[in-house]
Amino acid sequence: MAADISKLGVKAGWKDLTEGMMIAGAGTSKEFNTGEWSTDKPEFIEDKCKQCLLCVPVCPDSCIPVEDMKRGVFDYKHCKGCGICVKACPFGAITMEGVK
Amino acid sequence: MSYNFKETMNKPERLAPGHRMCAGCGGTIAVRNVLRGLHEGDRAVIGNATGCLEVSTFTYPYTAWEDSYIHNAFENAGATLSGVEGAYKALKRKGKLDETYKFITFGGDGGTYDIGFQSLSGAMERNHDLVYVCYDNGAYMNTGIQRSSATPMYADTTTTPVGSQSNGKPQNRKDLAAIIAAHDVPYVAQTTFVQNFKDLHVKSEKAIYTPGAAFLNIMAPCPRGWRYNTPDIMEICRLGVETCYWPLFEVEEGKWILNYEPKKKLPIEDFLRPQGRFKHLFKKGNEYLLEAFQKEVDRRWDELLFRCSR
Amino acid sequence: MAKRDRLSGNEAVAIALRQINPDVFPAFPITPSTEIPQYFASFAANGQVDTEFIPVESEHSSMSAAIGASAAGARSLTATSSCGLAYMWEELYIAASNRLPLALALVNRALSGPININCDHSDSMGARDSGWIQMYAENNQEAYDNMVQAYRISEHPDVRLPIMICQDGFITSHAVENIELLEDEEVQKFVGEYNPENYLLNPQCPMAVGPYSVTDYYMEAKRNQAEGMRHVSRVVLDVAKEYKKLSGREYGLFEEYRMDDAERAVVMIGSAAGTTKDAIDRLREQGEKVGLIKIRLYRPFPASEIAEALKNVKAVAIMDRAEGYTNHGGPLGADVMAALYRAHADALAVNYIYGLGGRDVRVKDMENVFAALKQMMADGDAGETYRYLGIRE
Structure with a gap:
């Protein structure tokens, strides 16, 4: 049974914590919005995108979702605005303030 | 093992967003792309030495891992996963488990080259069916950029600071991939983020699916510790390879194989110049340091060519 | 079978x-x-x-x-x-x-x-x-x-x-x-x-x-x-x-050996309890009211149960086969004394360090411990509470 992490906020009492601080389940970090860390975000210009997917593996934050061999819009809930994808795009389909 | 880039990118993500690594971190780029080496349907248990990756990817109650994950301590990722793999064998033997699991553990260079070296050596020598992945950023970044035995010569770190009597770290870096190869394990490889990750992907898949112990050493730049412009990580990696600072090679069943030879080896300055940790090398009067660095890179490259020619 | x-x-x-x-x-x-x-x-x-x-x-x-x-x-x-x-x-x-x-x-x-x-x-x-x-x-x-x-x-x-x-x-x-x-x-x-x-x-x-x-x-x-x-x-x-x-074998948190009417007791852990039992048997033959508590479960520490078992004892020696470097005794001594204090016990208590590095503990040594407890009772004072058993001066 996966743990319900909504009950494990920082105000949780000691009885509510999971035994041994183990978390049954996976990928619960999606509930933590690292996108709040920065205001600069990459912008996706879909018209220029050739769906080469070269931006996908360079993202340290798994913020470029791929479905049916095509990339989707940025996951701004988690994107920290590092700018690596801007440089990885050969077609100028990603821009970001301050990244040339 | 062929590499279809788009199909590889289309695989389900095994490292979830929401982890707390710095913006632009090379560590998680390494992790995501190693995990793409797993075949769909195969389960994995991921191990992790203490370090940036651990404190950032499993901050209670948030785990970024889509597979089972265990962090134990700093110096024992090899031993911990040995125990997990042992449990897998025992539960299989007793008929308590049908599914296929693979075992991959990640450690930074501090947890791998230094404090976890004995545990790693033991796990390799015993030839457990697991992969140890070192994401090598050349210093103890989690504790604030202290030198490790993976730190390159002359790097300015917080425990080898540049000063009036110091040019940074006095020693060369340890050649860990060669040391692990000397354990006579089935598979050892060194790679980084180049060629659309083909080299890294193929080596990861080989490491994961070669029976027995495997070791991957991945140069994973750290924008904080190396002090380069964060978006330039891929260029930094390319220069690491083109200057022969970070050669791409593998050792399969004891046979050394060079995976890439630059058409024109670039001078080491090209790799060092964009990095703030080497800024002092470009001061007037310090040309001799650059020469010494180049000499060391050349010596190691020649040594590698010799190993691969046999 | x-x-x-x-x-x-x-x-x-x-x-x-x-x-x-x-x-x-x-x-x-x-x-x-x-x-x-x-x-x-x-x-x-x-x-x-x-x-x-x-x-x-x-x-x-x-x-x-x-x-x-x-x-x-x-x-x-x-x-x-x-x-x-x-x-x-x-x-x-x-x-x-x-x-x-x-x-x-x-x-x-x-x-x-x-x-x-x-x-x-x-x-x-x-x-x-x-x-x-x-x-x-x-x-x-x-x-x-x-x-x-x-x-x-x-x-x-x-x-x-x-x-x-x-x-x-x-x-x-x-x-x-x-x-x-x-x-x-x-x-x-x-x-x-x-x-x-x-x-x-x-x-x-x-x-x-x-x-x-x-x-x-x-x-x-x-x-x-x-x-x-x-x-x-x-x-x-x-x-x-x-x-x-x-x-058919009985176990608890600790073993009480001839503790029923004991006025003097030893609390200890491990193999030297066997030697202590021999000393107790000899002393009992001479009519001395002595007994032993041998700890089986040390963590968690059964503090209240031990205090209860010691409630009628007038003098107790707690034996530590380890130094604590506290200047007032070893770890078992600290645990038992804390248990006695909480139970408002008025038994006189001393703590011995013994048997370090394999030093033999003989029946005679344990008889000496019981003799020391007897002396404490006679004095109405525990004297030095942090002692070494059988140390060469």
Whole structure:
């Protein structure tokens, strides 16, 4: 049974914590919005995108979702605005303030 | 093992967003792309030495891992996963488990080259069916950029600071991939983020699916510790390879194989110049340091060519 | 049906482990515990167990691998002594805080330095606050019986904590004594299968173990862990009751030897209790009202039960086979005196340091302790409360 992490906020009492601080389940970090860390975000210009997917593996934050061999819009809930994808795009389909 | 880039990118993500690594971190780029080496349907248990990756990817109650994950301590990722793999064998033997699991553990260079070296050596020598992945950023970044035995010569770190009597770290870096190869394990490889990750992907898949112990050493730049412009990580990696600072090679069943030879080896300055940790090398009067660095890179490259020619 | 045999403590524990047939046993050699993995390796080599035996490169790794195996869903253990335990110190805390019910067959030996291979309790006393259950034996039979009961206690859903089964180095581990063994099937039935709810190799649900915990959680996590410890005494007694039905042998949290009308008592741990019993028998023949409390469960510490057992005693000597360097005694002394204080006891109490590095404890030595207690009663004063037994001046 996966743990319900909504009950494990920082105000949780000691009885509510999971035994041994183990978390049954996976990928619960999606509930933590690292996108709040920065205001600069990459912008996706879909018209220029050739769906080469070269931006996908360079993202340290798994913020470029791929479905049916095509990339989707940025996951701004988690994107920290590092700018690596801007440089990885050969077609100028990603821009970001301050990244040339 | 062929590499279809788009199909590889289309695989389900095994490292979830929401982890707390710095913006632009090379560590998680390494992790995501190693995990793409797993075949769909195969389960994995991921191990992790203490370090940036651990404190950032499993901050209670948030785990970024889509597979089972265990962090134990700093110096024992090899031993911990040995125990997990042992449990897998025992539960299989007793008929308590049908599914296929693979075992991959990640450690930074501090947890791998230094404090976890004995545990790693033991796990390799015993030839457990697991992969140890070192994401090598050349210093103890989690504790604030202290030198490790993976730190390159002359790097300015917080425990080898540049000063009036110091040019940074006095020693060369340890050649860990060669040391692990000397354990006579089935598979050892060194790679980084180049060629659309083909080299890294193929080596990861080989490491994961070669029976027995495997070791991957991945140069994973750290924008904080190396002090380069964060978006330039891929260029930094390319220069690491083109200057022969970070050669791409593998050792399969004891046979050394060079995976890439630059058409024109670039001078080491090209790799060092964009990095703030080497800024002092470009001061007037310090040309001799650059020469010494180049000499060391050349010596190691020649040594590698010799190993691969046999 | 019980089988009679003549075995050393190490052999007895190794046989208990063969009968339990655990899943994973990583181990590293150290005197005097090393015979346990040696015997076990031969069981594995001859197909007598299904266990994955992993001969690792250090004790730190043996405990690390045992932790990995236990988290993965396997019943695991290791064995060690002395510096080996010290080397895995960090890992002891991690096993306990992860609530992993693995076992450690500890053969007590002095810590370095100077290096010494003989018995004292400085190794396990150093680990007394690590969150492990600690159980001690007087002899081979108790070491065997404790090992058979270990997983029933540690794996109990209300407990889920690691357990250290301790015996005295050489004195117990290497001396051959008569012993009664249970049948293999009896042990297997008693111990049962290990089926944890969450584990790494659970195909139905992955799991993450070993998080970073920010300050907001750390203290609550420790309190949550302590809750497991609070159930240990009850579970130890329940398991002992069931074990008595199987074996006929009775166990509690501690043994009270001729304590009924005792005015003077010794509290101690381990093999020297046998010697003390001989001293008590002799003194009782002379009409002296003396008795012994021999601790079986040291962590958690049965403080109120011990105070209750000592309530009619006028003078007590608490025997520590380890130094504490506190300038006022050893760890058992501190625990028992705190228990007496809380119970508002007015017994005179002294603390002896004895038997370090394998120093012999003779019947005469223990008679001297009882004589000293008699003197304290006559003086109405405990005098020096931090004493060494049989030290050359």
